[in-house]
Amino acid sequence: MGSVAYPLVVALWLLPLAGAVLCWAFGPRLRSACGWLAAGLVGVSFLLAVASWGSATQNLGGVLGAHQPLVSWMPGFDFGLLLDPLSLIWTFIITGVGFLIVFYSIGYMDGDRAFARFFAYMSFFMFAMLTLVLSDNFVGLLVGWGLVGLASYFLIGFWFERRSAVAAARKAFVINVVGDVGMMFAIFLIVANVHSIGFGDVFAAAPGLSDKLVFAICLALFIGAAAKSAQVPLHTWLPDAMEGPTPVSALIHAATMVTAGVYLVARCAPLWNHSGSAQLLVATIGGVTALGGAILGTAQWDIKRILAYSTMSQIGYMIMGVGVGAYEGGVAHFFTHAFFKAQLFLGAGLVIHALHNEQDIRAMGGLWRRMPFAFWVMLTGVLSICGVPGFSGFFSKDAVIYGALQHGHPWIYAVDIVTAGITAYYMFRMLFVAFLGEYRGEAAPDRAGRESEHGTHAPGWVMNVPVAVLVVPSVAVGGALMFGGDNSPWSRFFAPLYGTPSSRAIAVPPISEGVTSLVVFLTVIAGFAIAWQRYASRGAQADAPARLRRETERMPAVLTNLFYVDWVIERLIVRPAQRLGELFGRVVDPHVLDGAVRDLVFWARWLGTLVRSFQTGLVRAYALILVAGAACFVVYYAVAAGLR
Amino acid sequence: MLVLVTILLPLAAGAMLFALPREDRSVTRTVGVAVAVVVVVTLVLAGTSEWSFRWLSRPFQAAFHFGATPTSFWIALLLTMVSACAIAASRVARLRDFVALMLLLEGTMLGLFLARDLLLFALFWDLMLVPVFFGLAGWGEHPATAWRYFIYNFAGGLTLLLATAAFGVIYGSTDVIGRAVTPLVGAWAPWIYAGFAFAFLVKTPVWPLHTWMPPTYSGLPPPMVAVVSAVQSKAGLYGFLAIGLALLPHAVHDYATPLMALGAVSLLYGAVIALVQNDSKRIVAYSSLSHLGLVAIAIGSGNALALRGALVYIIAHGLFSAALFLLLGYVEEREDTRLLARLGGIGWKNPKLAGALCIAALAALGLPGLAGFAGELLVLIGVYQAGYVWPVIVALVAIVLASAYLLRLYQDLMNGPEEADVPVRSDLNWYEALTVAPLLAALVIVGVYPAALWHR
Amino acid sequence: MPVPTGHYVALAAVIFFIGVLGVIVRRNPLIMLMSIELMLNAGNLLLVAFARAWLQNAGQIFAFIVITVAAAEAAIGLAIIVTTFRPARFVDVDDVRSLHG
């Protein structure tokens, strides 16, 4: 199977790394060319991915896709690349959307004093992400997993003179390491039982493993997935990660990295298929995250944080989708989400850029007149994310929601529908507060972000074109690919991997797909109506500043404190660990352990003093001791002889 | 013969360096670096060739028998590499004497790792303490540290010597390292093992015998502590591999649980303390305690995969701890302090320094793709395969803690707002960069292809 | 009637212990040195007695060597006494405490 070589796959994998190294090593000399270099290499990578379509979907000797072995540590530890339909989809998003975002960043980051470093990090991130999705084994996956975490750490902490950015970066990294550790444990379980790290070997052996073991493996893997995909309770890093530059948020914390968990579950579908309880667990966590993220999203004022919570919530949907077993549904939602969420973030970036880094929607308002392009971009994005029929989000979300029912999880189905309504509420809330009414901020918004904060002339088209390009798939890709149930191009694309959706359905849904769509649409309308009533209606517009202030004051503490998850982690884990460190470092080490040694020294001294007292310096005393000792021998032998 | 040259060259050069003029710093460093580089070459050329000369025939057979085993070759290579980098990076007062000590240290440690005779091993064990003692006494911060180091390790050397003598008398020969021998069994075996183990545990160090280590590591000048933490601390682990497991496997197996427990305690204890330290060198010192606990666990498990991983991790730890100490030395040299509380924001003006420190710290925290991860992964897979679950879980917790304290170290030095009272100094120049570049490159290579260590 | 060897042994023991007591009790280095000579002679007596008992002249040879050693020892000892106490012009070993720990 290794006889066929796939240089294109290797090349598309390594090109971003080359970009990263070049930007890092020659950044100061290349200056602004860095951006073009990085974007160009990622673009070439995308073209190579397109060119690899044929090999990725082929079925050669029982192996689906293009498999390229690289190195082997020892038998069972073989590393290689695998480009199959699933990783192809991810590769498209990573390189395609990635290309657009890098292109956009050339404008957004213009004038930043670490311009080259930014593009080095972005390219490195893409390399890491490609490593993650192209690996044909668990360790390679984990390598990508860790590198992605590192790239995310770099990018969150990109403006590292800000203490908040540094802290956010550290938090993100440490929580991601928790996930890595979970995956490592899964690898231990796998290697101990299967003696191989290759996906093929493991999935082939999966039916023979005991239920408990498969559940344990899935659980450990899902710890990794949860950390990376910001699932409850490992989600707290994601909102803080918005400290990074906005394109970073678009690329990493919306389009690609955070969906790695979805990829993992979709990739390990053969394992999940063998453990119903693991599926239930994943679906439940996904549901809780979707609902929790949506609820928290209603309480935010920072435009990027609203988008972050919506991301968390949408990933909850995806996780739910892959969790219940509707893999192509979850992946479809990932696919469309990547477009519309990138679009939303980049649109928000336009606003933020224009408003000199103002992110609070309370200080915005009325922007649709000043920045119509940004408004339309945001509006299409919001419509898509809410699942308004016809937009991409509608098809993918529908697939997830209906999938839950198809696989016999009515509760999750219900949670999905409620969450859809809440999503509509907070997304429209953001849109209305930021774009309608009167401008409430102090900074005068420049038209469409023509002027950057540094006063230099930013090439506006560099930022606008990628956003405009993104609008197309976020509106149309769903309708084009995902319409038609089992016969849609999407389902047929994944059929070699998963079979058709309806063939795997285990329950006959009492409600048809059409009805489901209608119900979802109605809840979305309801959410929209509430948002309209509260923020966009004539009455609401009249005294907007006062109402917003009142709402800020009355916001429930449990929401502003984000359900106290951070608080609990701080109290239960971080502080006890620090206290323990203080105890060990200040008390145990110097006083107990070293104290024991010092006691030893003390007694040695004492013994020395004791013996020293015999050293009187008197020759006669020495003679006396000597003779007494000799006499003792004599007495001993005499007594011994006498006894004998 | 070449192996003998490898050992004697640094010793002779170190001794002869004292004849050079005291003031001429550049000549001293050139000679030192040249010798260190030549030693790397001769070591590679010597490979696993052997040289032997009969020494004792009563009360047991012993020989001046040198030669690398597949395991010790890599550790010796690590040693020569780190020594070359460290000597190149030496910029202390009384440079001539310091470089001479560094060469003597390298020579004695080469003797230790290349010894194929237990008695030679014990001899070099004690000899290698001497240069460090003088390093601490002459360049350290407190003379008591030197004595503490010496007495602690010399006590270990004593039990090592006793165990060696007992082994020789019972087995009849000490010319046994790297040779297929019938394992020693019987009532004496546990006691002999205890003698060896005490020495090894002190040297590594493993909790609770580690209290000499933080002051030693923070007191020594950076080049020497790089060598000591990178390689000298491996003497104990190498001893466990080449002596404990090879000669007394039953004893190691019987007392595996205590060894693993000590390793596990070290792992957590070192990590938790490193979390709150303020002195950057002490963070790395305690991280060393934590990291080497992992190798102790691997040895206790006795699993073949874990032992492979242990070798990888030994090399990896040598590389990243040497790099960390050298880089922290550069930081201290620039800013005259190594307290985290007083440093910050150096990365803006020193991007190369920050980048290098970042790579070293990432390798230390086990970033996938770098050497530390490869070792960690193989060790833990092996330990898990051997049926020990609790050490694996402890190690995983320690990995999370490691990411926290190493990022804290890196970020508090390099990130954050620039400290107003920290003078702005120039970035790493090409020479300084060259002193750490080989270590960082090796970290990447070993991380991607650790199989090189056992496919040789 | 030949004298039993045991008698000689007992006699040697008595003389030896007298010498020992001399070393311990007296503070005059000269007398201490003489007491040492007494002890050496007690030893010699034993050697000679046993040589006679077994008709082996090795004991006598040994005694001879002891005498030479005693001579050397006396010479050195007296030299030390002279060097040590000559400047002091009085003689008390308890005043010499450079061995004090």
Add this chain to the structure above:
Amino acid sequence: MVAFWMLATILIVSAVWTVVAAKPVYSVVALLLNFAALAVVYLTLSAEFLAVIQIIVYSGAILVLFVFVIALLSSGVAPFATGPNRLPKIWMPAAAVVLAALGFLISAIAHAPPATAPASGPVGSQGVFGSIADFGKALFTVQLLPFEVTALVLMVAVIGVITLGGEQMREAGPRAQAATDRRMREAILREGKG
């Protein structure tokens, strides 16, 4: 037998006298007596050569050396043992142990089996045990190496004495001189009071 008891009495008495004598000169005289008696004992044990050596080396050389040193050190005025007795109190139990050991030893000898009687055989005459010829032959053939080593020992002793004497040649520092003078005055005053 009678000769043995007489000689033993002389030996013990002279030994005790050596130890208890107030002045070293008396000790030397007692020691001379002791050595002479010992020489006679050697004769009775058929160690003729040793008896002669005993007289020549001990009485002739060593004791003369003692007398010489006494004359050198105590030129009439210097008292011996001027300071307090600094022997630790432990000497009393130690002496008890020593005496007990002596008692044990003697009782053990007294109860020893009669096998300790000397072997009988021709002694003293030409060519047999105890004769000077026999002794000399052994000394220069079988025991040549130890004999030669004694030469080495003596040479070392000579070198040592010369070294020590050389030190003696150097003048004692004025401070040491003053200190000894002061202590000597104190000692004389103390004696005057006593």
